[in-house]
Each structure stands twice: as C-alpha cells, then as structure tokens.
Amino acid sequence: MNQDRIEHFKKKYGEAIIANGLRLRPDDFMEEVEWRDAVDQHYTKIWLEFTYGGLYARRVLDERTRVLVAIAQFLTLNEMEEFEQLLPCALNAGATPREVLEVILQSTVYVGYVKAGRGAKICIRVMKELGRLHEITDSQLPMDGANGGRSLAAERPKWPKAESEEVAALREKFVEKYGWGSMSTRLRLQAHQGYETLKSFDRIDPHYLQLWLDFIYGNMYTRGILDDRTRLLMMVGICLAANEPVQLENHLRGSLMQGATPREVLEVILNSTAIVGMPTTIMTRRMLEKVLEEDGRGGELDLVK
Structure with missing residues (x-):
C-alpha cells in the first residue's frame, strides 16, 4: 500500500490508531483495514478503536507476552491464518524464534500433538522464510532436556509445606512410585491442585499416570525455554480459548503464584475478548476475582474503592 493510502486512513480513522497498527503488524495491518473499510466504514472505525486504539494500546502486558499468548490462542482455535500472521509479530516484540516455537510445543499439553505439529510446521516455514530457522536448530536442548543439572536434594527444600501428615505421606508415596523429577515439578508449580487426579489414576491406570507425569511434569514443564510466568499466562489464554474451566482456574492460581500480577492476569482475559468474544471473558473475569478472594487478595x- 502506498503512503498516500496510509495517510488517507490516518486522517479517516486517527493517526495514533493507524500508527499503532503499523507498529504491531507492519506486514498485513493495512490490508486488514482496507477490506473492512471497503464494505463497512462504521464497523471499521469501532473495530479499530476497540483493538489497535484500545486493547492493544494499553500496555499492561509487555508486548512479547501479549503476542505469545495470542499465538497460543489462535492455535487452540485452529485459526491458522491469523496464527501465521502473528509469528513475525512475536519476533518484532522481542521473542526469539525458539521461544515462539516453544509456545507451540507447550500447547501440546492442551491441544494435542496433531494440532501442535501443524503449528510447528508453519512456524518452521515462516522462520525459514525470514532467514532465522538456524536460531531454532542451533538452540536445541540436549536429549535429556533441562533435567541434567537437577537433583532431589536441591529441589526438596523448595517444596511447599505439606498440609498434613497424611498429605506428606502421600507425597512420598508418589515420589517413590513415579519418580521425584515429575513430582517435584508438580509440587513446585501446582501444589494447590491437590491429589485427587493422582490418586484416581494411581488406582485405575498407574501405567498411564507414569506416562502423563513423565511427559508433562518431568519434561515439558522443566524445559525452561519460557519462564513459568509467561508459560502459565499462555496456559490461561489456551484454557480460556478452549472454554475449559477446571484447568483455567488452576492456571489462574498458578500464574499468580509464579509472579504474574492480578492486573496482568486480568489483561490476558480482557485481551481475549477480541479473539474469543465477550461471554467467556466475562466468565473468566468472575473466576479470577473468586480466586483472588479465596487467596486473601480480594x-x-x-481501581475505585
């Protein structure tokens, strides 16, 4: 699009809005404006004011985190065109190619390996086109992931205190039976979840429980490519997009435990309005306030007392 057309849209819809859109999505933003403008200028105006003039100008979340969460949500929703368009935007916002791929690989836990694989192949193609694929291939983890330097002696003191002797005994049972590596990660990140799922699978299918613990807690959640705060905010976004309330509440708590502020968690929820619509966002906002109240942070x- 030539500069005259850009200036035309700046005058029509506001210089700051158009400038912000060009900053965030230089490759395709004007195309998105132009087709909307051609058919409904009123809708284009209010869409721009809500998104690029509103939500995407707030900067409560750093731009890198906001875009990485959105990438995970578009993958969850199978919106692959928008997913692909955001990959270069994540790089522009400061994410590395390896971090972008990690968002996709971590999504396996909630969307499955087929959908994650589809996203990973698109990511590989885009990074190759940008001349940055080597930043992924040259930064692979070793075969044992990030587990080589871990030890039970170093991690056990970091576990939260067991709520009772019964819980302490249950912990030790699962550590002995399924290995300390996965259980240590679960205790560090999700001790608030309780033990019902573990007890149930231990009773009905311990082989599956071993596979599940090893894959997720023993390996996926220990990779360390994304910090836990970013990864858990991404999981909040995924569960919101998938409309999965049980794990959504779990990850709201987890993200707060790993350093995200209530306002940052809320911002993930509010930004999701533009991606998944209003009803799920409203439900999740209520859930966040309930979690904060239960944790003594009501x-x-x-902003107004």
Missing part, C-alpha cells in the same frame, strides 16, 4: 483489582 480487592487488588479495584
């Missing part, structure tokens, strides 16, 4: 989101 009122932390209030």
Whole structure:
C-alpha cells in the first residue's frame, strides 16, 4: 500500500490508531483495514478503536507476552491464518524464534500433538522464510532436556509445606512410585491442585499416570525455554480459548503464584475478548476475582474503592 493510502486512513480513522497498527503488524495491518473499510466504514472505525486504539494500546502486558499468548490462542482455535500472521509479530516484540516455537510445543499439553505439529510446521516455514530457522536448530536442548543439572536434594527444600501428615505421606508415596523429577515439578508449580487426579489414576491406570507425569511434569514443564510466568499466562489464554474451566482456574492460581500480577492476569482475559468474544471473558473475569478472594487478595483489582 502506498503512503498516500496510509495517510488517507490516518486522517479517516486517527493517526495514533493507524500508527499503532503499523507498529504491531507492519506486514498485513493495512490490508486488514482496507477490506473492512471497503464494505463497512462504521464497523471499521469501532473495530479499530476497540483493538489497535484500545486493547492493544494499553500496555499492561509487555508486548512479547501479549503476542505469545495470542499465538497460543489462535492455535487452540485452529485459526491458522491469523496464527501465521502473528509469528513475525512475536519476533518484532522481542521473542526469539525458539521461544515462539516453544509456545507451540507447550500447547501440546492442551491441544494435542496433531494440532501442535501443524503449528510447528508453519512456524518452521515462516522462520525459514525470514532467514532465522538456524536460531531454532542451533538452540536445541540436549536429549535429556533441562533435567541434567537437577537433583532431589536441591529441589526438596523448595517444596511447599505439606498440609498434613497424611498429605506428606502421600507425597512420598508418589515420589517413590513415579519418580521425584515429575513430582517435584508438580509440587513446585501446582501444589494447590491437590491429589485427587493422582490418586484416581494411581488406582485405575498407574501405567498411564507414569506416562502423563513423565511427559508433562518431568519434561515439558522443566524445559525452561519460557519462564513459568509467561508459560502459565499462555496456559490461561489456551484454557480460556478452549472454554475449559477446571484447568483455567488452576492456571489462574498458578500464574499468580509464579509472579504474574492480578492486573496482568486480568489483561490476558480482557485481551481475549477480541479473539474469543465477550461471554467467556466475562466468565473468566468472575473466576479470577473468586480466586483472588479465596487467596486473601480480594480487592487488588479495584481501581475505585
């Protein structure tokens, strides 16, 4: 698009809005504006004001985190065109090619390996086209992932205190039976979840439980390519997009435990309005306030007392 057309849209829809869109999505933003403008200028105006003039100008979340969460959500929704368009945007926002791929690989836990594989192949193609694929191939983890330097002696003191002697005994049972590596990660990140799922699978299918613990907690969640705060905010976005309320509440708590502020978690929820619509966003906002209230942090989101 030539500069005259860009200036035309700046005058029509606002210079700051168009400039922000060009900053965030230099490759395709004007195409998105132009086709909307051709058929419905009123809708284009309010869409721009809500997104690039509103939500995407707030900067409550750093741009890198916001875009990585959105990539995971578009993958979850199988919106592959928008997913692909955001990959270069994540690089522009400061993410590395390896971090972008890691968002996709971590999504395996909630969307399965087929959909994650489809996203990974698109990511590989895009990075190759950008001349940055070597940044992925040259930064592979060793065969044992990031587990080589771990030890039970170093990690056990970091576990939260067991709520009772019964829970302490249950912990030791699972550590002995399924290995400390996965259980240590689960205790560090998700001790708030309780043990019902573990007890159930231990009773009905311990072989599956071993596979599940090893894959997710023993390996996926220990890779360390994304910090836990970013990874858990991404999981909040995925569960919101998938409309999965049980794990959504779990990851709201987990992201707060790993350093995300209530306002940052809320911002993931509010930004999701543009991607998944209003109803799920409203439900999740209520859930966040409930979690904060239960954790003794009620009122932390209030701007007006």
